[in-house]
Amino acid sequence: MSQIRNFSIIAHIDHGKSTLADRLIQHTILVPERQLREQMLDTMDIERERGITIKSNTITLPYLAADGQEYALNLIDTPGHVDFSYEVSRALASCEGVLLVVDASQGVQAQTVANLYLALEHDLAIIPVINKIDLPQADICGVKEQIQKELGLEADSAILCSAKEGIGITNILEAIVKRIPPPKGDFQAPLSALIFDAQYDTFRGAVVSCRVFDGKVQPGDLIRLMSHGGVYKVEEVGIFQLQRQPRSALTAGMVGYLIAGIKTVSDTRIGDTITSEADPIADPLPGFKEVKPVVFASLYPVSADDYQALADALEKYKLNDAALVYQKDASSALGQGFRCGFLGLLHLEIVQERLAREFGQSLIMTVPGVRYEFTLTDGQVLAVDNPQHYPEPTKIKKTAEPYIRASIIVPERFVGAVLKLCLERRGSEPHFSNPTPGRVEVRVDLPLSEVIIDFYDKLKSQTQGYGSFDYDLGDYRDSDLVKLDILINGDKVDALSMIVHRQRARQWAVRVCERLKEEIPRQQFRIAIQGAVGGKIIARETINAFRKDVTAKCYGGDITRKRKLLEKQKEGKARLKMIGQVSIPQSAFVAVLKTEVG
Amino acid sequence: MGGSGFPSESIKSEGRFPGLYVHVPFCRRKCAYCSFYSITALHLIPNWLRAVSQEARLYEERFGRFDTLYLGGGTPSILTVKQLAVLLEVLRPLLVEHPQPEITLEANPDDVTPGQLAGWRDLGINRLSLGVQSFADHELSFLGRRHQASGSRRALELSRVAFANLSVDLMYGLPGQSQKAWVEHLKQALEFEPEHLSCYQLSVEKGTPLGHLMSAGRFTPLPTDWEGHFFLLTSRFLEKHGYLHYEVSNFARGNCWYARHNKKYWQQTPYLGLGPGAHSFLGNKRWWNFRSVARYCEALKTGRAPVAGSETLTEGQLRLETLFLGFRTREGVKLEMLGGQPEGEKNLWRLEKAGLVRVEEGWVRPTRQGMLVADSLALLF
Ligand SMILES: Nc1nc2c(ncn2[C@@H]2O[C@H](COP(=O)(O)OP(=O)(O)OP(=O)(O)O)[C@@H](O)[C@H]2O)c(=O)[nH]1
Numbered sequence: 003m004s005q006i007r008n009f010s011i012i013a014h015i016d017h018g019k020s021t022l023a024d025r026l027i028q029h030t031i032l033v034p035e036r037q038l039r040e041q042m043l044d045t046m047d048i049e050r051e052r053g054i055t056i057k058s059n060t061i062t063l064p065y066l067a068a069d070g071q072e073y074a075l076n077l078i079d080t081p082g083h084v085d086f087s088y089e090v091s092r093a094l095a096s097c098e099g100v101l102l103v104v105d106a107s108q109g110v111q112a113q114t115v116a117n118l119y120l121a122l123e124h125d126l127a128i129i130p131v132i133n134k135i136d137l138p139q140a141d142i143c144g145v146k147e148q149i150q151k152e153l154g155l156e157a158d159s160a161i162l163c164s165a166k167e168g169i170g171i172t173n174i175l176e177a178i179v180k181r182i183p184p185p186k187g188d189f190q191a192p193l194s195a196l197i198f199d200a201q202y203d204t205f206r207g208a209v210v211s212c213r214v215f216d217g218k219v220q221p222g223d224l225i226r227l228m229s230h231g232g233v234y235k236v237e238e239v240g241i242f243q244l245q246r247q248p249r250s251a252l253t254a255g256m257v258g259y260l261i262a263g264i265k266t267v268s269d270t271r272i273g274d275t276i277t278s279e280a281d282p283i284a285d286p287l288p289g290f291k292e293v294k295p296v297v298f299a300s301l302y303p304v305s306a307d308d309y310q311a312l313a314d315a316l317e318k319y320k321l322n323d324a325a326l327v328y329q330k331d332a333s334s335a336l337g338q339g340f341r342c343g344f345l346g347l348l349h350l351e352i353v354q355e356r357l358a359r360e361f362g363q364s365l366i367m368t369v370p371g372v373r374y375e376f377t378l379t380d381g382q383v384l385a386v387d388n389p390q391h392y393p394e395p396t397k398i399k400k401t402a403e404p405y406i407r408a409s410i411i412v413p414e415r416f417v418g419a420v421l422k423l424c425l426e427r428r429g430s431e432p433h434f435s436n437p438t439p440g441r442v443e444v445r446v447d448l449p450l451s452e453v454i455i456d457f458y459d460k461l462k463s464q465t466q467g468y469g470s471f472d473y474d475l476g477d478y479r480d481s482d483l484v485k486l487d488i489l490i491n492g493d494k495v496d497a498l499s500m501i502v503h504r505q506r507a508r509q510w511a512v513r514v515c516e517r518l519k520e521e522i523p524r525q526q527f528r529i530a531i532q533g534a535v536g537g538k539i540i541a542r543e544t545i546n547a548f549r550k551d552v553t554a555k556c557y558g559g560d561i562t563r564k565r566k567l568l569e570k571q572k573e574g575k576a577r578l579k580m581i582g583q584v585s586i587p588q589s590a591f592v593a594v595l596k597t598e599v600g
Numbered sequence: 601m602g603g604s605g606f607p608s609e610s611i612k613s614e615g616r617f618p619g620l621y622v623h624v625p626f627c628r629r630k631c632a633y634c635s636f637y638s639i640t641a642l643h644l645i646p647n648w649l650r651a652v653s654q655e656a657r658l659y660e661e662r663f664g665r666f667d668t669l670y671l672g673g674g675t676p677s678i679l680t681v682k683q684l685a686v687l688l689e690v691l692r693p694l695l696v697e698h699p700q701p702e703i704t705l706e707a708n709p710d711d712v713t714p715g716q717l718a719g720w721r722d723l724g725i726n727r728l729s730l731g732v733q734s735f736a737d738h739e740l741s742f743l744g745r746r747h748q749a750s751g752s753r754r755a756l757e758l759s760r761v762a763f764a765n766l767s768v769d770l771m772y773g774l775p776g777q778s779q780k781a782w783v784e785h786l787k788q789a790l791e792f793e794p795e796h797l798s799c800y801q802l803s804v805e806k807g808t809p810l811g812h813l814m815s816a817g818r819f820t821p822l823p824t825d826w827e828g829h830f831f832l833l834t835s836r837f838l839e840k841h842g843y844l845h846y847e848v849s850n851f852a853r854g855n856c857w858y859a860r861h862n863k864k865y866w867q868q869t870p871y872l873g874l875g876p877g878a879h880s881f882l883g884n885k886r887w888w889n890f891r892s893v894a895r896y897c898e899a900l901k902t903g904r905a906p907v908a909g910s911e912t913l914t915e916g917q918l919r920l921e922t923l924f925l926g927f928r929t930r931e932g933v934k935l936e937m938l939g940g941q942p943e944g945e946k947n948l949w950r951l952e953k954a955g956l957v958r959v960e961e962g963w964v965r966p967t968r969q970g971m972l973v974a975d976s977l978a979l980l981f
C-alpha cells in the first residue's frame with residue numbers, strides 16, 4: 003500500500019488540469035497512437051466540443067520513481083466549472099492529496115479558492131502547481147504572492163510547470179510520491195469501499211467506480227450494498243487505464259471499478275458503501291453531502307408515450323451524474339414529466355444535451371426558474387421551485403428570491419453596456435475595480451432568476467465577446483413576486499406559467515405571446531394568446547385562421563411533389579401538443595425559453 | 601420490356617378504366633410563367649412521334665383498355681392533322697369502344713382554324729380544351745402568350761360551333777388584376793357557354809421568366825389574403841351561373857361534363873403517361889419519364905422504357921394522397937378513411953363547426969372555404 007498514491011487535479015476552469023493530466027499520462031504509460039490527443043480524459047463528445055471537463059475521470063499510472071520504486075498513481079481529473087464542483091468533492095473523498103493548479107497568467111480565481119477549501123475540508127496534502135509558465139503574460143512572482151497571501155499556502159512549495167510544453171512534469175510526479183501520503187487502510191479488515199461514480203452498461207449492468215478503504219474484493223466474492231442491503235456476486239474488478247483493465251483484486255487503498263451484475267439501476271447509489279456479505283462492517287462510510295440544486299425546470303417527453311422511456315433514461319443518467327435531482331411532475335398541457343433541479347445553468351444545458359445524445363430522448367423543457375420563498379399570512383414559510391405550486395395569492399404576506407454576487411470583467415469601453423444590462427436585470431449596488439489596467443471588474447448583486455435565462459448570451463453580445471461572468475450564490479432578499487399565466491383560447495397552459503417580479507411581468511408576457519404567435523401554426527379557427535397575472539390580462543396576440551394553402555393544379559407529376567411537401571409538414575405536426583383545441587408545436591415551448599426580456 | 605419491375609397484371613380500380621395521357625412537349629415559344637416541360641425545337645416532332653408510338657407498345661397489355669385519352673402539353677394543337685392522325689392510329693386500339701372514350705385535345709387559340717377543327721373532329725377528338733387564359737391584351741403579353749384577346753374570342757366562336765364539349769382555361773390573380781376585371785373575363789367566357797371551365801390562379805414558379813422578374817422585384821405578386829378572395833369570388837360567381845365547383849380549379853355545367861380524364865388523377869385511378877416528362881400510376885407504383893426529348897427518344901430507340909424514376913407508395917403515402925386529393929374535390933373523402941382515432945373524430949367535429957367540411961352520406965366533403973385549405977385539412981387526419 004505504501005506504493006499507492008491517490009490524488010486529484012483541481013483548479014479554476016481552463017487553468018490546464020486536463021492538459022496536465024495528458025502530460026502525466028504520457029510520461030508514465032505508452033499511449034497508443036490512435037488515442038493520443040489533447041485532453042485525453044475528456045472522452046465525452048460534449049466535453050470535446052466545448053473544450054471543458056464535465057465529469058471527473060480516473061486513471062491509474064504506473065510510475066518508476068527516483069527512489070527506484072514502482073508506484074501506482076491514481077489520478078482523478080476534475081472539472082473546473084462551478085456547476086460541477088460536486089464532481090470535485092466526490093473525487094476528493096477518494097484521495098490523500100491534490101495538485102492545485104493555478105494559471106500563471108490569470109492567477110488565483112473563484113474556483114481556485116473554492117476547490118482549495120474542499121481539499122482542506124478533506125484534510126488533503128496540497129501541492130500548488132503554477133501552470134502555463136510558457137505564456138508571455140505569465141506572472142510567476144505575482145501568482146506566488148497570491149498563493150502565499152490569498153491561499154495561505156507556502157509559495158515556495160509551488161511547482162512551476164507548462165503542461166503545454168511538458169515543463170516540470172517529473173518534478174510533479176516526484177512531489178506526488180514524496181508529498182502525498184500513501185493511503186491508510188487494512189488488507190485484513192472487512193471490506194469497506196465507497197462508490198463515487200458509476201456508469202450503466204447495457205450488457206453488464208452498473209460499472210461502479212470505487213475507492214477501497216479496507217479489506218479486498220475479487221471476482222467471486224459476495225458483496226453487500228449497505229444503503230439497501232442488496233447482495234451481489236462480483237464478476238470483475240479492475241482499474242482504469244483509458245480503458246477498463248481487469249485485475250485479480252482491488253485491495254485497501256486502491257481506486258478502480260467493480261462489476262457485479264447490478265442490473266436494477268436504482269440499486270446503485272453514489273456515496274453508498276460496499277462491504278462483504280460474509281463479514282460486513284457495522285457502519286457505512288459517511289458518503290457525500292446532499293446536493294442543493296439552484297435552478298429548476300420540468301422535462302417532458304415530446305410524445306406522451308415516451309414517459310416511461312424518459313423515466314428509465316433519467317434513472318440511468320443519474321447513475322453517471324449524481325448531482326441531478328428530480329421528481330415526478332405533471333402538466334395538463336404536456337402530460338407526465340419530471341421536475342428537475344440543477345446545480346446551475348451549464349449543468350441544466352449539459353443534462354438536456356446528454357439525455358438527447360446518450361439516451362435519444364426528445365424533450366420539452368419548461369422555462370427554468372429558481373427556488374422562491376413565500377411567507378404566508380399564518381407565518382408559514384414555503385419554498386417553491388415550481389410555478390404550479392404557487393400559493394394562493396391572498397395568503398401571501400411576503401416573497402423572497404435568491405440573489406447572486408456576480409463578477410463581470412470587461413474592457414473599460416464596455417462598462418456602460420454592462421451596467422445597463424445589470425440594471426435591466428434588477429441589479430443593485432455595483433462596485434468597480436481594475437484588476438489589470440484597461441479592464442474593469444464590476445461586482446454586482448443580481449437576482450438569480452434574472453441570470454438563468456440568456457444573461458450570459460446578452461453579456462457576450464453586448465461586450466463583443468469580451469465579457470467574462472462568474473458568480474457566487476448569495477442570500478435571499480425580499481421581492482415582489484407574481485405568477486404569470488399564459489392562456490391559449492382561454493385555456494391556461496400550465497407548462498408555460500412562471501413566477502416573475504411584478505415589474506417584469508408585462509415585459510415577459512408580451513414577449514412570450516409574441517414568440518408563441520410566431521411558432522403556433524394557423525388553425526381552423528382564430529387563436530387568442532394571452533398573458534395574465536391574477537386574472538388580469540396584460541398582453542395579447544391573435545393568430546388568424548387557416549389561409550389559402552391549396553395549389554391551383556394537381557395532375558400527374560405534381561402529385562408526388564405535393565405529397566413530399568405535405569409529408570415534411572406532417573413530420574413537424576407529429577410533434578404537436580394539444581392545448582384545449584389548439585395544437586402547439588414543440589418549438590413553441592423552446593422558443594419561449596429563448597425569450598429575451600429587456 | 602425494359603425489365604423495370606412494374607406490376608404486370610392489369611389493374612382496374614373498382615371497375616374504373618384507366619386513363620391515357622400523351623405529353624406533346626412542343627411550343628412555338630415559351631410563356632413567361634411556364635414550368636411544364638416543353639421545347640421550341642419543332643424539328644424534333646417527327647422523332648418524338650415515332651418514339652411515342654414505340655412507347656405505347658411497351659405498355660400494350662399492362663393497363664388494359666383506356667376510356668380516356670388526353671393530348672396535353674406543351675401545345676398539342678401545333679401538330680398537323682396528319683401527325684395527329686398517325687398518333688391516333690397507334691393509340692386507338694388501346695381505347696375501349698364502349699362507353700365512348702373521352703378524347704381531349706389541348707389547343708392554343710392561335711392554332712384554331714375551321715380546317716383544323718374539322719380535322720380534329722374527324723379524328724374522333726370529342727373534347728377541346730382551349731387555353732384562352734385572358735381576354736385582356738396586356739395580361740396576355742405579361743403572361744407571354746402568343747395569342748391576343750381578339751384571337752381568344754375568334755377561337756371560341758369557331759370552337760363553340762365545332763365541339764359539343766368545350767372547356768376553357770382562364771387564369772386569375774395576375775399582378776394588378778382587379779376582382780372586377782376578373783369577373784369581366786369570366787363573363788366573356790360565359791357568353792360562349794362552355795361545358796367546362798378551368799380557372800387557375802397564377803403561380804409564379806422559381807426558374808421561370810416570371811420567377812426571375814419577381815425575385816428581381818419587377819412586380820409584386822398578389823397578397824396571399826387576396827388569393828383567397830379571388831378563389832371564393834370565382835366559386836360563387838360560377839356556381840351562380842350554373843357551374844358546379846367540383847375541384848379546386850375546375851367547374852362543369854353539370855356532372856356529365858366533369859373532365860373524366862382529370863378525375864382519374866384525383867381518384868387514384870391508374871393512368872399511363874406517354875411522352876417526355878409524363879407520369880404514370882398503377883397499383884402502388886408511380887413512375888416518370890425523362891424530361892428531355894433527346895433522352896426519351898434515345899431510350900426508346902434501343903427498346904428501353906424511357907423511365908427516369910419511380911416510387912412505390914406505402915400505405916401511409918397512399919392514404920395521404922387520398923386525403924389531400926380528396927379534399928380538393930367536391931366529392932371529398934370517405935368518412936371511413938378518417939375513422940379510427942378519437943383525435944380524428946374530434947377534428948372532424950371542429951371542422952364542421954368551423955364551416956370547413958360537411959359530413960354527408962358517409963363522405964366528408966369540403967365546403968368552398970374548406971377547399972381553399974385542402975392541404976391543411978389533409979394534415980389534420
Ligand atoms: N500556453 C499554455 N496553454 C495551456 C497550458 N495548459 C493548458 N493550456 C491550454 O489551456 C486551455 C484549457 O486547458 P484544459 O486542460 O482543458 O483546462 P482544464 O483546467 O482541464 O479546463 P476544465 O476542465 O474545463 O476546467 C487549453 O486551450 C489548453 O491548450 C500551458 O501550460 N500553456
Ligand code: SF4
Pocket residue numbers: 626627629630631634635636638673674675
Ligand atoms: S403553351 Fe403551355 S406548355 Fe407551352 S409554353 Fe405556354 S404554358 Fe408552357
Ligand SMILES: [Mg+2]
Pocket residue numbers: 019020021041044054055080081082
Ligand atoms: Mg479539464
